[in-house]
Amino acid sequence: MTTASPSIPIQTAPTAAQTKRIIVAAAIGNGLIMYDFTVYSFSAVIIGKLYFPSSNPLSSLLMALATFGAGFLMRPLGAIVIGNLADHKGRKAGLLFSIVLMTLGTGIIAFTPSYASIGVTATVLIVLARLLQGLAAGGEIGAASAMLMELADKNQRCYMVSWRAGSQGASALAGALVGAVTTALLTREAMQDWGWRIPFILGMLVGPVGWYVRRHMSEAGMGAQHRPTVTSVFAQRSRTLWFGILLMAAPTASIYIMVFYMPTYLITTLHLSSTISLLTACLAGAVIFVGNPILARVADRQRRRKPIQYLTLIACIVLTYPAFLVLTHGAGVLLSLFIIGGYAAVALTNGGASAVMMLEAFPRHHRATGMSMIYSFGVTIFGGFSPFIVTWLMGVTGNPMAPAWYLLAALCISLFALIWFPETVEDR
Template sequence: MSADKQSRRIIWAVAIGNGLITYDFTVYSFSAVIIGKLFFPSGSLLVSLLLSLATFGVGFIMRPLGALLIGNLADRKGRKAGLTLSITLMTLGTGIIAFTPSYASIGWAAPLLMVLARLMQGFAAGGEIGVSTAALMELADKGRRCYLTSWRGTGQGLAALAGALIGACTTALLTSEDMQLWGWRIPFILGMLIGPVGWYLRRQMTERPTQATYRPSLKSMFTQHPRALWFGILSMAGPSASAYIMVFYMPTYLVTVLHLPPIFSLLCACLASTVIFLGTPLLGAISDRQPRRKPIQYLLLTGCILLVYPAFLALTHGVGEIASLLIIMGYVALALTNTGPSSVMMLEAFARHHRATGISIIYGLGVATFGGFSPFIVTWLIGVTGNPMAPAWYLLATLCISLFALIRFPDTVHED
């Protein structure tokens, strides 16, 4: 098989696996209200929604463990081994969500199975993102690293778009009764069918040979790269919170807080995903033309800090549907198209034999700490304070943390 054909196969294998994670998170967030009613019944719609969002977030508890174990597996046994394990676990978790009966049918077993599925998916996602990012960067020469690595984010944007479109179609075509009875399961069943395709492609991957004979350990990784690890984790604060609030939580926010139509909220998610899908590889290509990785990230982070408060102020004051779409699209373009340069900057800070583990820990802990529970946190804050501006304050805090971490992140570049 030619090198170009093998490279394309690896890109597809990575994109499909990462896409499955994003797709499942997207359709779960869109179904959060229904899942709350069916699996976490209570006397309060707010409590049911909070329990549903907490279950969405509970998978992130397992991300650091998945990052450690799957990332270290990929550094010891190869990227293929880590990627195959992660997509297998992710597909199984999606299947459990798709076919678990409701609380009315099997009682407490229903929410327990839902939590188990999210834990399984969280473990898989913890290793998936870091290992796949390392695999993509190692395909490219130095002049194309940001562009090629950006395809992980591009695949996630396309998957989020697919999830939003399927959610919009089922919402438009089915009655609310049918959606609650069985329609909400359709997107999960479709997602479960994607998994075997990605598994097959990953099983057919060939690894790039390495000359290293060093067997990496977790202890050596922590002692050799502490600054890259800790400031890398902190740098994930703004992007993680932005992704889970502006893409995954935004449909719920628009419907339950701003009282906009469900179809409009799903359209917003579709357009946000399209911006990520189109903007991520474009920014990656632009970043490859720059001599350093940090300047373009300073520009984007500063723009987000300046925009986030006025954006939510306008949304909460009812600027209209078209203006709301433009505001959200603008913020997403600044906050969520930076996958290429940010990932490459972090990957280059680690030696190759620590690269998959290091980037997995950064993503696993960073997203778990700042992103996964952000929908729950802002929903709770809105419920307690009655202030619909709570997401803006949370995002502003995380963006400032990311800016501080970017300033402190090491400029050391480890070549293969």
């Protein structure tokens, strides 16, 4: 093995077995992040009652959702710290650090006593846990995506990176299934007393497994001669960063409203049962997991990255309002499942091609930092507080169509950004 710098090793191309292990290592951390976000979203009503007590149930729910969003405020910092670590010391270093932080945050949520037991300390600990999770998530996506893309041949890049996006769907499916099973098997009293902690404990147990897998994976795709700095990313790639952040509006709003917030929306607004609402998230997660690699295969056959982005964005703009109109006018269980699963198939299966388009706009030594910054700022601005915003809007206006208007605004922003995003391919 030779070295280009003291901190970043050059290695030969990984074997097929090493490639599989790296895919698992990248996916398991992303999966843990999305799993924890999923189960928190599904437990928002209970968490609001236990840690943000109020005489008004809506106020408790809003505080729980605001805490969910507070974790996103740490994502830009995580993007800078962990993304730069991954560009400077190697992808493995960044991925190990992020999974430790995520596991710690999940454990705090799993075992923190309620407000009734320890008072305001409980509230502070829940907020701290979400901040740690946000810090971890901020750098995770960029490092994992860059590593997967750098493993692949030019005609397989979208497919490789799609497993990172697909893992989010698998994790949403796992989180929803755990939530659905515990809700179905436990009484309402048991669920509110201790049952809601089970999904978080299970997620915490995944952390050590992910750390072990990442600790023993080979470093791949490195070897840049540069020593990157955050300021150089801003200085040299500002246009790519700004339009990339705006591009994140549509996928971020779609997943956080149609997958993570949808169970709460179906329960509190459309008055469906908890089990049925969780099953819709299971379906959406399954569609994301299966659909991303399939669409990525199609994208890899295309000469350019943008056309498939235009197709999915325009289709979502056309479908969003009618979908919510049907949902809010008494759609039955089967029709609700079809609408949510269909929207997920259109809006949330293009993660591989979209991420590769953004990664290819950065040179190798800026990829992890640049992608992490695009993702974390975009998710913070357009996704993290979206459940809070649409809940507040519905509370103020009494209009259950508020999520549709929010989604349409995000879709139009991304369409505008796609037109101006620099479609260049840097540093193969």
